[in-house]
Amino acid sequence: MNAAPEPDYDLIVIGAGPVGENVADYAARKGVRVAIVEAELVGGECSYWACMPSKALLRSAHALRAAQRLAGSREAVTGALDPAAVLARRTEFTSNWNDDGQVGWLDSVGVALIRGRGRLVGPRQVAVGDRIHTAKAVAIATGSVPVLPPIPGLAEARAWGTREATSADHVPTSLAVIGGGVAGTELAFAFASLGSRVTLLSRDTLLAREEPFVGELIAAAATAEGIDVRTGVGFERIDRDADGTVRILLADGTAVTAAEVLVSTGRRPSTDDLGLEAVGIPAGRALEVDETMLVRGTDWLYGVGDVNGRALLTHQGKYQARAAGEAIAARLAGTPVDGGAWGLHAATADHVAVPRVVFTDPEVAAVGLTEAQARERGHDIRTVEYDIGWVAGAKLHADGYSGRAKLVVDEERKVIVGATFVGQDVAELLHSATIAIVGEVPLERLWHAVPSYPTISEIWLRLLETYGRP
Numbered sequence: 001m002n003a004a005p006e007p008d009y010d011l012i013v014i015g016a017g018p019v020g021e022n023v024a025d026y027a028a029r030k031g032v033r034v035a036i037v038e039a040e041l042v043g044g045e046c047s048y049w050a051c052m053p054s055k056a057l058l059r060s061a062h063a064l065r066a067a068q069r070l071a072g073s074r075e076a077v078t079g080a081l082d083p084a085a086v087l088a089r090r091t092e093f094t095s096n097w098n099d100d101g102q103v104g105w106l107d108s109v110g111v112a113l114i115r116g117r118g119r120l121v122g123p124r125q126v127a128v129g130d131r132i133h134t135a136k137a138v139a140i141a142t143g144s145v146p147v148l149p150p151i152p153g154l155a156e157a158r159a160w161g162t163r164e165a166t167s168a169d170h171v172p173t174s175l176a177v178i179g180g181g182v183a184g185t186e187l188a189f190a191f192a193s194l195g196s197r198v199t200l201l202s203r204d205t206l207l208a209r210e211e212p213f214v215g216e217l218i219a220a221a222a223t224a225e226g227i228d229v230r231t232g233v234g235f236e237r238i239d240r241d242a243d244g245t246v247r248i249l250l251a252d253g254t255a256v257t258a259a260e261v262l263v264s265t266g267r268r269p270s271t272d273d274l275g276l277e278a279v280g281i282p283a284g285r286a287l288e289v290d291e292t293m294l295v296r297g298t299d300w301l302y303g304v305g306d307v308n309g310r311a312l313l314t315h316q317g318k319y320q321a322r323a324a325g326e327a328i329a330a331r332l333a334g335t336p337v338d339g340g341a342w343g344l345h346a347a348t349a350d351h352v353a354v355p356r357v358v359f360t361d362p363e364v365a366a367v368g369l370t371e372a373q374a375r376e377r378g379h380d381i382r383t384v385e386y387d388i389g390w391v392a393g394a395k396l397h398a399d400g401y402s403g404r405a406k407l408v409v410d411e412e413r414k415v416i417v418g419a420t421f422v423g424q425d426v427a428e429l430l431h432s433a434t435i436a437i438v439g440e441v442p443l444e445r446l447w448h449a450v451p452s453y454p455t456i457s458e459i460w461l462r463l464l465e466t467y468g469r470p
């Protein structure tokens, strides 16, 4: 009898974005023989067209505004932002859209790279071009793709998506942004600071999934930044005139014109054209996975990162990847898998503590449940809010500092289940709240976590005082 041929690899990862890279790395560290398949650039959307370039486009204006908000340093910064220098710094962060550095890293961690588009052609079989590669396990980390709204004329209007915006080689004189979610709001701030006349058109309130005060404060700040914010907008059609001007006709009969239009109306898991049908899994929707990212109904296929739709964020996908990479290694080695709540191989935080930062100015930093989400889940909750501008550290941080914080407390367990901060430089505060939620630190114990004076972290003390001593 012939023995079954040894597979080419132990694990094939399809998609070398931040998530695929981490699945590969964490599995390889445990001795798994890994290959990774990438159709475009190793590093994925995040490195070249999303997180890194968008944050680079925002950062210089933040620094400038921070200096302008303080008597003394304000007098020292008399010039304006240099858009060409900002674009050049952005390009540096993308390594000029070249992935040599990341390819070198893959090599250094012993992961083989297969260039091309990967497709399942059977269980444990991945075709790339004409060649079929075999493995004991396959992890899909193909990310997400933009969802385009059904607006007549959009397909012909040569609209920008987030890729075109984050890789722009010039600053348009005017920009209309459709979509007031995270991407649209951040990019509206970025291009306004670079000198575009920006109109932000949102069907819903801005950042509608967060606490209601978030959208209100960000809309006010955007307006102060010169952005024309319009919410509750309906779209009739979009046309690009012969002279290149984009004309957006709104449901209220008014029209907005701009040199470019950016469409940022959400993303969906990238599961088309992956050959999922060949292994009996429905395509066109998020991969349904268990807590170790194993695709339900299989014992060899994993879905990690944006593609499983659990949380479309790099850090959360990488967290899943650490769990999945090691779970794959454990299963292949026949050692125990700890996939129970908060187990080494489980992505439990996806359900209770996803940190979210919106890099607008002021920043939005939130983790866990909003009040509305906590009520929907049936928690008995109490909320407390406080104006961050009243905290001594904040007053020192910027003249006229304004911001708001809110905690959602589970009254039954007396632990925090959600926290939201809006204010200049609050992003770095967020991890304290993430730890409080993941650690299920009782409020009683939090009184002993003393924030330094005078830092913005004293907001914690003010929130506890507002809640009341136990």
Ligand SMILES: Cc1cc2nc3c(=O)[nH]c(=O)nc-3n(C[C@H](O)[C@H](O)[C@H](O)COP(=O)(O)OP(=O)(O)OC[C@H]3O[C@@H](n4cnc5c(N)ncnc54)[C@H](O)[C@@H]3O)c2cc1C
Pocket: 014, 015, 016, 017, 018, 019, 020, 037, 038, 039, 040, 041, 042, 043, 044, 045, 046, 047, 049, 050, 051, 052, 054, 055, 116, 117, 118, 119, 141, 142, 143, 144, 162, 166, 183, 270, 273, 274, 304, 305, 306, 307, 311, 312, 313, 314, 315, 316, 317
């Ligand atoms: C404008 C913008 C800004 C963002 N900013 C942030 C931020 O600041 N912080 C944050 O946490 N998140 C941010 N995100 C979200 C973040 O980009 C994603 O959550 C993250 O990139 C998901 O990582 P991933 O590895 O799952 O997918 P991706 O980064 O999309 O990588 C998937 C990879 O798979 C490849 N691929 C797809 N199909 C195949 C195939 N069949 N064969 C081979 N390769 C394939 C793709 O080419 C790609 O390289 C932002 C998103 C956008 C759009």
Ligand SMILES: NC(=O)c1ccc[n+]([C@@H]2O[C@H](COP(=O)([O-])OP(=O)(O)OC[C@H]3O[C@@H](n4cnc5c(N)ncnc54)[C@H](O)[C@@H]3O)[C@@H](O)[C@H]2O)c1
Pocket: 148, 149, 150, 178, 179, 180, 181, 182, 183, 184, 186, 202, 203, 204, 207, 208, 264, 265, 266, 267, 311, 312, 313, 356, 357, 358, 359
């Ligand atoms: N700082 C960050 O972490 C960061 C930054 C940018 C993007 N992201 C991630 O990327 C993903 C995509 O970002 P996004 O802003 O495109 O998505 P999003 O889901 O945050 O926002 C989508 C927006 O589009 C609007 N919209 C949806 N369908 C519409 C329609 N048919 N007509 C008009 N408006 C419509 C929604 O009302 C919403 O305002 C997000 O899930 C986010 O997690 C993260």
